[in-house]
Amino acid sequence: MAHLRGNKFNMPVMAKVSGEKAMNKCRLLFFMVLSITLFSSGSLYAGAAVEPILEDARTTLNKAAAKGFEWTTTRKLIEGAEIALAAGEKDKSLKLAKAALNEAEKSLTQANYAEAHWRAGIPL
Amino acid sequence: MGLVRHKIKTGIMLLGLFVFSCMASADAGAESGVDFKAMVQQDIRDFQAYFKKRFSSVEFSEYKNGVYAIDTASREQWLEMEDFPPYEFAVDEGEELFTAPFTNGKTYTDCFANGGEGVRQNYPNFDSKKGEVITLELAINNCRQANGEKPLAYKKGPLAALSAYMASTSAGKTFAVAVPNEAAFQAYKDGKKFFYAKRGQLNFSCADCHMRVAGQKLRADITSPALGHPTGFPVYRSKWEEMGTLHRRYAGCNKNIRAKPLPAQGRAYRNLEYFQSVMSNGLEINGPSSRK
Structure with missing residues (x-):
């Protein structure tokens, strides 16, 4: 009756063994659910996040354009993101949308910097 | 004694405020009356x-x-x-366009000083009535529109030819663009x-x-x-x-x-x-x- 050997608290070991099995099952289940959640929510998040990022990129780009500082590359990124989104390529769309937002923000920063510091560019 | 001190302090503060406001208004004046x-x-x-x-x-x-x-x-x-x-063809084309009458019978010569000859050095200039800079190309299109003609495209083609002809009549004149x-x-x-x-x-x-x-x-x-x-x-x-x-x-x-x-x-x-x-x-x- 080795399995009935007492532990240091003098509790029956059998109960511990069956408890460990249940715990292992629980762990397995937990990790399965976690991985499914992570992988599926990744693409769900991508789909949900593209539109706001794109909208932000468009708004920021329009602000830079109004100041005459639009870059030639940004609108193409936005168009690429829109096309990818329409084709269901959510990861690609998210990547392009983020790149567009990054560029739009930089061009607006450039415009604002130029407004305040254009004299720094005079090499005289 | 305390009341006197307080009044002196208030007086100094008011005087400081007055001097500061005078300096600020002098600064504003300098900004607007810039040379x-x-x-x-x-x-x-x-x-x-x-x-x-x-x-x-x-x-x-x-x-x-x-x-x-x-x-x-x-x-x-x-x-x-x-x-x-390589620009000679454009000058010839420009001359033809320049002398050809508009539908109303007028020509470009009616729009420009000195009949449009030798005026390139005066462009661009600032039109104070319109509050904007007028370039030679814009003046050419303004002339067309004033005579009921459609404006020309600004980057190349007939407008570049007209501008080339007008510039050629101004060769050797020096730029004298005023502000x-x-x-x-x-x-x-x-x-x-x-x-x-x-x-x-x-x-x-x-x-x-x-x-x-x-x-x-x-x-x-x-x-x-x-x-x-x-x-x-x-x-x-x-x-x-x-x-x-x-x-x-x-x-x-x-x-x-x-x-x-x-x-x-x-x-x-x-x-x-x-x-x-x-x-x-x-x-x-x-x-x-x-x-x-």
């Missing part, structure tokens, strides 16, 4: 001195020739090209700001290429000095294989640094042309000309 003519003259002196120092062996009058003023190898090729000037009032000074300042502001994904300003690294290689090309840029326009450019206006060149420059070009003859490019022309005051008109 813009002196500032423009100083800008011209500084701008031209920069190139004199940079290319000490180049005569001032040579800057009308763009990069060919500072690069011997390019100059030799250009002089050979000038034996059979006559504060509204004009504002347009001049906007052009100046455009010239020195960095833009595009490459973060370059006009001054970066055409002042700081003028005469050096950007990829395979040697950049031209900004002094004298407008004198030779419109130009036949080998890359275009046709004539083009200054604003077409501005758009090309902007694209090169990955900045979206602004509209030809829009306010921004006109103000830029205004600033550049003022900086080139004293140089001869030698348009149309040819460029790489």
Whole structure:
């Protein structure tokens, strides 16, 4: 009756063994659910996040354009993101949308910097 | 005793406030009553001195020739090209267009001083009534519209030909572009700001290429000095294989640094042309000309 050997608290070991099995099952289940959640929510998040990022990129780009500082590359990124989104390529769309937002923000920063510091560019 | 001290303190504070407000209003007055003519003259002196120092062996009058003023190898090729000037056809075409009557029987000669002959050096100028800079190309289209004709496209084609013909009648006259009032000074300042502001994904300003690294290689090309840029326009450019206006060149420059070009003859490019022309005051008109 080795399995009935007492532990240091003098509790029956059998109960511990069956408890460990249940715990292992629980762990397995937990990790399965976690991985499914992570992988599926990744693409769900991508789909949900593209539109706001794109909208932000468009708004920021329009602000830079109004100041005459639009870059030639940004609108193409936005168009690429829109096309990818329409084709269901959510990861690609998210990547392009983020790149567009990054560029739009930089061009607006450039415009604002130029407004305040254009004299720094005079090499005289 | 305490009351007296308090009154003295209050008096000092009020006096301080009065002095401060006087200084502030004096500052505001100085801002509005700025001596813009002196500032423009100083800008011209500084701008031209920069190139004199940079290319000490180049005569001032040579800057009308763009990069060919500072690069011997390019100059030799250009002089050979000038034996059979590629812009001559445009001058002939421009002359025909210039003398052809509009539907109402009038011609371009009715719109311009001196019948449009020898007036290129006065453009761009500031129209105080309209509150904007008028370039030669804009004046040509204004003339067309005033006579019931459709405006022409601004970058190339018939408008470049008309501009080429009008420039050819002004050969040898010197640029004398004025900044006559504060509204004009504002347009001049906007052009100046455009010239020195960095833009595009490459973060370059006009001054970066055409002042700081003028005469050096950007990829395979040697950049031209900004002094004298407008004198030779419109130009036949080998890359275009046709004539083009200054604003077409501005758009090309902007694209090169990955900045979206602004509209030809829009306010921004006109103000830029205004600033550049003022900086080139004293140089001869030698348009149309040819460029790489």
